[in-house]
Amino acid sequence: MPLYPKNSRQRLRRRQESRKLCYNARMLSLLSLAIAAPPLEVKPFGFVRASGSWIQDDDASNADQDGFGLNSRIGLGAKYGKCGLEAKLEVDLTPEIQPKDVWLSGRPVCWFGITAGQQKLPFSIHHLASDTRRLLPLSPRIAGAAGIGRDLGLSADLQIPIAQKVRATLWGGVYNGEGSNRIQNVNQDFEYALRGLITPFGTRDTVFEGSAKDLYLGVGGGWVYNLTGEGEGAEERNTLGIDLQFSWKWLSLQGEYIDVEVFHASLDVPDFHIRGGYGQLGFYIPAPWVEDHLEIAGRLEWVDPNTAFEDSGLSGSGSSAQPLYQASRIVTVGANFYLLKPGEKLAIIHDLKLQLAYSHPEEVEGEQVQDDNFTGVATVRF
Numbered sequence: 548m549p550l551y552p553k554n555s556r557q558r559l560r561r562r563q564e565s566r567k568l569c570y571n572a573r574m575l576s577l578l579s580l581a582i583a584a585p586p587l588e589v590k591p592f593g594f595v596r597a598s599g600s601w602i603q604d605d606d607a608s609n610a611d612q613d614g615f616g617l618n619s620r621i622g623l624g625a626k627y628g629k630c631g632l633e634a635k636l637e638v639d640l641t642p643e644i645q646p647k648d649v650w651l652s653g654r655p656v657c658w659f660g661i662t663a664g665q666q667k668l669p670f671s672i673h674h675l676a677s678d679t680r681r682l683l684p685l686s687p688r689i690a691g692a693a694g695i696g697r698d699l700g701l702s703a704d705l706q707i708p709i710a711q712k713v714r715a716t717l718w719g720g721v722y723n724g725e726g727s728n729r730i731q732n733v734n735q736d737f738e739y740a741l742r743g744l745i746t747p748f749g750t751r752d753t754v755f756e757g758s759a760k761d762l763y764l765g766v767g768g769g770w771v772y773n774l775t776g777e778g779e780g781a782e783e784r785n786t787l788g789i790d791l792q793f794s795w796k797w798l799s800l801q802g803e804y805i806d807v808e809v810f811h812a813s814l815d816v817p818d819f820h821i822r823g824g825y826g827q828l829g830f831y832i833p834a835p836w837v838e839d840h841l842e843i844a845g846r847l848e849w850v851d852p853n854t855a856f857e858d859s860g861l862s863g864s865g866s867s868a869q870p871l872y873q874a875s876r877i878v879t880v881g882a883n884f885y886l887l888k889p890g891e892k893l894a895i896i897h898d899l900k901l902q903l904a905y906s907h908p909e910e911v912e913g914e915q916v917q918d919d920n921f922t923g924v925a926t927v928r929f
C-alpha cells in the first residue's frame with residue numbers, strides 16, 4: 548500500500564507546481580517592475596550663436612557699433628520618469644561665464660509640478676523661448692525694456708488636461724526679485740509672478756517661436772510684481788502682459804503687449820509706464836527645393852521706454868545708441884535658412900540655422916535717429 552493515496556500525491560505535485568508557478572510569476576513581476584521603472588535620462592546640451600551686425604551711424608553719435616558677437620552655452624538636463632524629477636543646469640560660456648537655469652523640479656502627479664532654483668519667470672512667449680528658438684535675430688525692444696529675466700525662487704505649475712491634451716496651464720511663483728545670480732534678498736521683499744495659458748489644441752513641450760507645421764494656438768496672460776531698492780530709492784513695478792501664438796503648416800503668427808507701471812518712493816522722480824507691443828509673422832516658402840528650409844519673417848513693433856519723458860535724438864552715450872525715452876515704431880524683415888526639416892523633431896528647436904534681418908526704427912516722439920540695422924546670426928544647437 549502506497550504511503551499516500553494516489554490522488555493526494557497528485558495534489559502534492561500540483562501544489563508544488565503551483566508554488567513554482569507562483570515563484571516564477573513573482574520573479575516575472577519583479578523583473579517587469581525593474582523594466583518598467585523609468586530610466587534616468589541625462590542629456591548634455593548647448594549652443595553656439597555667432598552674430599554680426601551693421602548699424603547705421605547717427606550724426607550725433609561718434610561710436611561705431613558694427614561688430615561681431617559670440618554667445619555660447621552648455622548645460623546638463625536630467626529627468627527621472629515622465630512625471631517625476633527633473634533638473635537643469637546651464638551656464639553661459641561667452642561673452643562671460645555665468646549660470647543661467649539652475650533648478651530642480653518635481654512632479655508628484657503629471658498635472659502638478661514644483662520648481663526650485665534659478666529659473667525664468669513665467670512671463671511672455673518671447674522671454675520663455677530660448678534665444679536660439681526665436682523667429683528673428685533681434686528681440687522686440689519691449690522684451691528688453693520690461694526687464695523680466697531669471698531669478699532665484701520657487702514656482703508651481705498646474706496643467707489642465709481635457710480629453711488627453713493639456714488645454715490650459717497655470718503658473719505661479721515667488722522670487723528673490725534681485726535678478727540673475729543673486730542669492731541674497733537685499734531688501735527682504737519678494738517678486739511675484741502669475742501666468743495663465745490656454746492651448747485649445749494641446750500644449751508644446753518646448754517654448755519656441757515659429758511653426759513646426761503643427762496646429763497650435765496659445766492665448767496667454769501674465770502679471771509680475773516687484774519692489775526693488777529701499778527707502779527713497781525704492782521702485783515698484785507692476786508688469787502686465789498678454790500674448791498670442793498661432794501656427795499651422797507653413798504659417799506662424801505671434802503677438803504680445805506689455806505694460807510696466809513704474810512707481811517711485813521718491814516724489815521727485817515721476818512715475819511712468821514702459822509700454823510696447825509687437826506682431827510678427829513667419830512663413831515657410833512651400834516651393835520645391837526650399838520647402839522646409841526657407842522661411843521669411845517680419846515684425847511690426849512699437850515701444851515707449853518711458854511715457855513721462857521724450858528725448859530728442861540719441862540719449863546715452865557710447866554703444867547705447869537707442870533713444871532712452873522716446874517712442875519708436877520698428878519694422879523688421881528677415882529670412883531664415885534651416886538645415887533640418889521643420890517636421891523633424893530637432894528642427895522644432897531650430898538646431899542649425901542662419902538668420903538675416905533688416906530693421907528700420909522710426910522715432911515718433913522727438914528727432915529722427917539714424918539707427919537702421921542689419922543683423923545676421925548663425926546658430927548651432929546640440
Ligand SMILES: [Ca+2]
Binds near residue numbers: 723738774
Ligand atoms: Ca527682493
Ligand SMILES: [Ca+2]
Binds near residue numbers: 851852854873874
Ligand atoms: Ca516717451
Ligand SMILES: [Ca+2]
Binds near residue numbers: 909910915916
Ligand atoms: Ca530711426
